[in-house]
Amino acid sequence: MTDNANTNNVVDEYQKTKNKEELKGHLISFAMMIVATLIAFGIVASGVMGKIYAIPVLVLLAVVQVAFQFYYFMHLKEKGNSMTALLIYGGIWAAALTVTGLGAITWW
Amino acid sequence: MSVTATQKRGLGSAIWDYLTTVDHKKIAHLYLAGGGLFFILGGIEALLIRIQLMKPENDFVSAGLYNEIITMHGTTMIFLAAMPLLLGLMNAAMPLQIGARDVAFPFLNSLGFWLFMLGGILLNCSWFMGGAPDAGWTAYAPLSTTSPGHGVDFYILGLQIAGAGTLMGGINFLVTIINMRAPGMTYMRMPLFTWTTFITSILILFAFPALTIGLFLLMFERLFGAAFFDVSLGGNAIIWQHLFWIFGHPEVYILILPCFGVFSDVFSTFSRKRLFGYTAMVFSTIVIAFLGFMVWAHHMFTVGLGPVANTIFSVATMAIAVPTGVKIFNWLATLWGGRITVNSAMLWSLAFIPSFTIGGMTGVMVATVAADYQYHDTYFVIAHFHYVIVGGTVFGIFAGLHYWWPKMFGRILNEALGKTAFWLFFIGFHLTFFIQHFLGLMGMPRRYWVFLEDQGLDTGNLISSIGAFFMAAGVIIFFINIIYTAAKGEKVSGDPYDGRTLEWSIASPPPHYNFKQLPLVRGLDPLWIEKMEGNGKMTPAEPLGDIHMPNNSFIPFMISFGLFIAGFGFIYHNDNMIGTIAMFGGMAIALLSMLTRSVKDDLGYHISKEELEKEAE
Known part of the structure; x- marks a missing residue:
């Protein structure tokens, strides 16, 4: 060094x-x-x-x-990524709702 | 390019400037102009509908044309008028409110606008090319998959291109708000309009992919022989309804939340008080967005999803009334005890409260499954959603335009004309839609091109049509106001309202770099804090230095233009060779433009410190 x-x-x-x-x-x-x-x-x-x-x-x-x-x-x-995490979980949440909703209502 | 070089120019260079601009303030002008144009088109379509329904068994338009008009009225108003006008307001105000010099991706901002504009033009070209889409703005399968001609194809391609632009806008705003806030501007110090822009952008990011996928499926079904919705080939027509409403319900919150932000800013500015319950306002916005993804099936109660699904979605829908109610009471409490100025922006905002509350109340009514079997597909539903969309979104857009007009153009809109426009529109709006509740309860179905005589519907429909003309008169006066203001309007300072937030701390219209020095934010309503402490202006957070600015670019227009040509190509590629050529040619233009953007380094330019100092003189 x-x-x-x-x-x-x-x-x-x-x-x-x-x-x-x-x-x-x-x-x-x-x-x-x-x-x-x-x-x-x-x-x-x-x-x-x-x-x-x-x-x-x-x-x-x-x-x-x-x-x-x-x-x-x-x-x-790491610190300072909370908004990124929040958005990722939000996206996962929206996708999961869509898939379960569609799955449960349409094909179940 | 220096600052002085942009000062003097002719018409040609002004047009070129707008075609290539990446400045968020000019893109805001473009969004407002484009959205305004489509608002007029959608308004004309609305008038045609009301003229047709003015008297029983009218033959003003044919049944087929009527279907095209209602489809285009809905599609145009939602996708091509309301959304771009809101994106325009966001572009105009949000970067200034957080103390940023531009949005995070100026190039993307421009691309988003041109995609919207050319997508909208593509959709409206259908009028001249064999007929507009006629399957309703919801384009339910199998009606949309079996609709003859190319109308629905224009709907698919037009919305696909415009939707891509909106998605880009949403992502751009998200990154801007996360990364580009001025020093000291924490999340809980952001003005409510910035907050609602942020939440709206999240909704755009999560909701639009469902539309994109739905439109792709429909496109492949209609143009490439797929069978996603064709029951006879093993498809399922209900999938379209789910995909459309998974997008469609968040979409109505995309339309209303930014307006909630506008009203919050307007109420607190003109009541001379900080917003009552700021934290509750922020969290109720988040809760509305969160619940907004769990309610889509309330558009499908009569499809036959079964009692369990219907009940879940019914309860979730009613739950949204709670955070919305929190907001209504917070606005009332903001007004309470304030020193209130009633100008045009405030009139639109005050009128919003009772109008929107009526819409919310009928919303809870249609959310009740058992009762909805009665309301479904009647004028009651028409009345409900016009009360929330016109009474919420359109009032919000007008309030926002009056509020930020001096910031955008340096001249304040005429108050007398503004108030006249408001009263005509307000009276016309209630005249048009209040009576429709009762028409619906009496069983008048929506989407029908005629109704029969002596069924108790004659007077109600006549009143409704008269109201529509009042609304049209209000809009015309608003446009006269714009022309009058541009020609003779009163010039104002940077802070005509004794404002509270950062956008009022700079000149009107703002210089193209917005803030010479980024401001230091010391709390909610930062400018107001400085005024109360006797400083009167923002403390700079940095020494005066060179400002890095992005270069203008013609590439966004070229990419959008390529996709516009390709859109025609996709629609006509089964018919003739020209279609196929347009499909490949258009895609080639778009992809080559993207390639040019990728390989060419464009590092922008700097405004030097000396130039900035000279400008201060």
Whole structure:
């Protein structure tokens, strides 16, 4: 690093720990996403579950993966993103209402 | 381009300036002009309807033409008049209210306008090209899928193009409000009009995709042989109704919420009080938007969804009366004890309260499922939604125009003409629509081109038609007022009303960079705070420096023009070769324009500090 690093030692140290933590978070979530994917493949490939159980489990795993994606890789967990989060949840809410409404009324 | 270079110019360069502008204030002028044009067209169609229904078994227009007129009246008024006029007001006022120099994406803003305008023109070209759409503004399948000719195709393509523009406008406003507020302008310090613009933009973002999808399905069904709504081929006609109303119900809140914002600003300015219950006003707006997505099926009570679905949607619908009631009482409490000035903007706002409340009350009536079987498809429903849309949205647009006209053009609209226009319109409005409640209760069905003699409907319809002419006279006087004001209107300062919010802290009309220095906001009604503390003007939040401005661009017009040509192509590609050529040619123009935009760096220009200092002299 340059001379700047010495004068800003405290800040640097803080940044380092923070980066380290973030990397840890990324790695853990990445590993968990791989595990989730493996489980999903496993369920379908091995055929341990019937269709009725397999589909909800797969959907659940997908939701968990999307959450990881949003929070760890797209930085939704960081401060100052509350409006983004609100809009995403609003959109999910509107879409969910549409799908359940249409599904329940038209085809059920 | 320097500031002085834009000062002197001829007519040609003024037109070129408007064709290429990316300035939110000029785009506001364009939206108001375009919306005003379509408002006149929709108004003429309304008059034709009322002339036809003036006496029993009238033969002023034929049955087929009548269907075209009612379809175009509804479509034009909702999509091409009310929405762009509101987008115009938003463009004119919102960036100024939050202390921004422009919207977040000026290019997109211009593109949004030209898509709307050319989409609207495409739709209206149908009159001259074999007949307008005739399946109602809701275009229910299978009526819309089996309607002969190209009318409904124009409806699909026209609305698709105009809708894309609106969606862009909504996204643009969202990003602007989230990212471009002046220092100190927290969310809970934003004026109510900015808040309602924000919530409306969220509604646009979430509701318009449903329309886009619905229109795409209809387009593929009519033009490419798909069968989404064709029961004989395994489709389901009800899907269209769901998609349309999933969009359509939030749409009516898109129309009314910005007006709630206008009224809130007008009431607090002309009562010389801060808005009563500001926080409750903000949250009731959010609640209305939230509930607005859960009520679409109340348009479909008689479809046969079953008692459970009907009950859920009925209860959800009635729940909306609660936050709306909160708003009504907050406005009354704002007026209470205020030092009230009654001018034209205030007259429209005051008249809104009882008119809209009547519409809200009949709204709860039609939300009652059992009773709705009686009201459905009668003039009672017509009366209800005209009371909320005219009594809410149109009154709101007029109030907003009177309120912000001096800010937009530097001249204040004539008060005498303004008040005359108001009283004619107000009397005409109640004359036209109040009686329709009773016509509906007596069983007069909507969308019929004639009614029979001696069924108790004659007098009511005559009164209603007379009222329509009063409304037309009011609108004509308003347009005379605009011309009069442009020619001889009184010039005013930047702050003619002793205003409270940021837009009144700068000159009228504002310089093209809006704020020389971004203002420091210290609370709700920031300008009023400074006035009360004896400063009289906003404290700058930054030293005077270079201002970065976007360059004008002709590309938005080219993209829209390409899609306009392609729209004709899609409609006629099954008929002849020219259609196919237009389809590919138009898309080529649009896509190449987009490509040009992508590869060409356009970094804008800077207004230097020296120029700004010189201008202050």
